[in-house]
Amino acid sequence: MPAQILDGKVISQEIIQQVRAQVDARVAGGKRAPALAVVLVGSDPASQVYVGNKKRQCANAGITSIAHDLPADTTEADLIALVQQLNADDAVDGILVQLPLPGHINAEKIIELIDPNKDVDGFHPYNIGRLALKMPLLRPCTPRGVMTLLEKTGIDLVGKDAVVVGASNIVGRPQALELLLARATVTVCHSKTRDLAEKVRNADVVVAGVGIPNFVKGEWIKPGAIVIDVGINRLDNGKLCGDVEFEAASQNAAWITPVPGGVGLMTVATLMQNTFDAAVKLNP
Ligand SMILES: NC(=O)C1=CN([C@@H]2O[C@H](COP(=O)(O)OP(=O)(O)OC[C@H]3O[C@@H](n4cnc5c(N)ncnc54)[C@H](OP(=O)(O)O)[C@@H]3O)[C@@H](O)[C@H]2O)C=CC1
Ligand SMILES: Nc1nc(=O)c2c([nH]1)NC[C@@H]1CN(c3ccc(C(=O)N[C@@H](CCC(=O)O)C(=O)O)cc3)C=[N+]21
Numbered sequence: 001m002p003a004q005i006l007d008g009k010v011i012s013q014e015i016i017q018q019v020r021a022q023v024d025a026r027v028a029g030g031k032r033a034p035a036l037a038v039v040l041v042g043s044d045p046a047s048q049v050y051v052g053n054k055k056r057q058c059a060n061a062g063i064t065s066i067a068h069d070l071p072a073d074t075t076e077a078d079l080i081a082l083v084q085q086l087n088a089d090d091a092v093d094g095i096l097v098q099l100p101l102p103g104h105i106n107a108e109k110i111i112e113l114i115d116p117n118k119d120v121d122g123f124h125p126y127n128i129g130r131l132a133l134k135m136p137l138l139r140p141c142t143p144r145g146v147m148t149l150l151e152k153t154g155i156d157l158v159g160k161d162a163v164v165v166g167a168s169n170i171v172g173r174p175q176a177l178e179l180l181l182a183r184a185t186v187t188v189c190h191s192k193t194r195d196l197a198e199k200v201r202n203a204d205v206v207v208a209g210v211g212i213p214n215f216v217k218g219e220w221i222k223p224g225a226i227v228i229d230v231g232i233n234r235l236d237n238g239k240l241c242g243d244v245e246f247e248a249a250s251q252n253a254a255w256i257t258p259v260p261g262g263v264g265l266m267t268v269a270t271l272m273q274n275t276f277d278a279a280v281k282l283n284p
């Protein structure tokens with residue numbers, strides 16, 4: 001039996017409607033709508049698509065988005081000044097600085113400058129540390145979105161073997177922390193991992209975030225496994241594809257996410273949840 005699809009389109013819309021209801025109740029109670037500052041430096045086409053999706057879903061969720069579109073030659077000092085201004089602004093609940101930043105700007109420095117209470121990406125070392133210590137506050141959107149998808153399978157993760165392929169600061173590492181928090185047994189693989197196929201063959205849950213099209217082979221997938229594909233790769237023909245061989249993996253998996261229409265949409269929906277949560281914490 002081929003895998004069931006974990007449909008990011010449907011599930012992300014459910015989440016956004018939930019946030020919408022929470023926002024409406026808050027506004028009916030006399031508070032202003034939550035507000036998200038979206039900072040984009042330069043005009044990377046992929047970033048423009050993602051930022052466009054974020055602004056559109058803010059509108060659907062009843063969240064005010066405040067765009068700061070800056071030229072590619074913005075200085076680090078100017079970006080620092082903007083973040084400090086947004087930190088101090090009581091009308092702003094969430095700050096998102098779209099990555100990647102131009103090479104002349106130190107991204108780590110900018111992320112560390114964002115007020116952790118407004119860090120709706122969950123990238124600040126404070127928020128990653130909270131997640132590592134089993135006291136999460138604002139959780140990174142992509143891994144939290146993946147956990148929402150995993151919940152929808154109805155499969156209990158406690159004691160399951162999970163393999164995360166990729167160990168970046170925004171995907172693999174926080175994903176491993178999320179799965180550990182859910183009490184799975186977690187293996188994190190990266191470019192120096194030996195015999196990746198063997199690791200994946202053992203996994204009840206596979207999360208791939210590598211950035212190489214069709215990198216995870218369908219024949220590696222254990223029968224009945226859950227396969228979550230975080231990868232977003234644009235092929236020469238203009239089409240998007242994930243990091244997993246979708247068709248072949250579907251023959252073995254019980255559940256699988258498509259690309260597009262999977263994790264990417266969940267990232268944006270989770271950003272809406274985080275922005276609402278930040279607003280409530282800042283102004284109960
Ligand atoms: N759906 C979504 O919402 C999002 C999707 N993405 C997508 O996810 C993918 C990964 O993004 P990101 O984490 O930022 O990428 P990075 O390039 O920062 O990290 C890639 C990771 O994959 C590992 N890797 C690279 N080559 C291999 C290999 N041959 N074998 C095993 N591991 C390897 C790297 O290992 P090492 O640590 O050793 O270098 C690294 O840990 C991309 O396709 C990106 O577009 C990213 C963010 C959000
Ligand atoms: N500060 C910051 N926060 C991020 O969360 C962040 C970032 N920087 N930099 C880049 C990555 C990537 N990312 C995606 C967001 C939406 C889709 C998305 O909407 N994907 C759709 C369609 C994509 C398309 O059509 O190109 C889909 O998969 O169906 C994908 C990927 C957020 N990221």
Ligand SMILES: [Mg+2]
Pocket residue numbers: 101102103104105106107
């Ligand atoms: Mg840089």
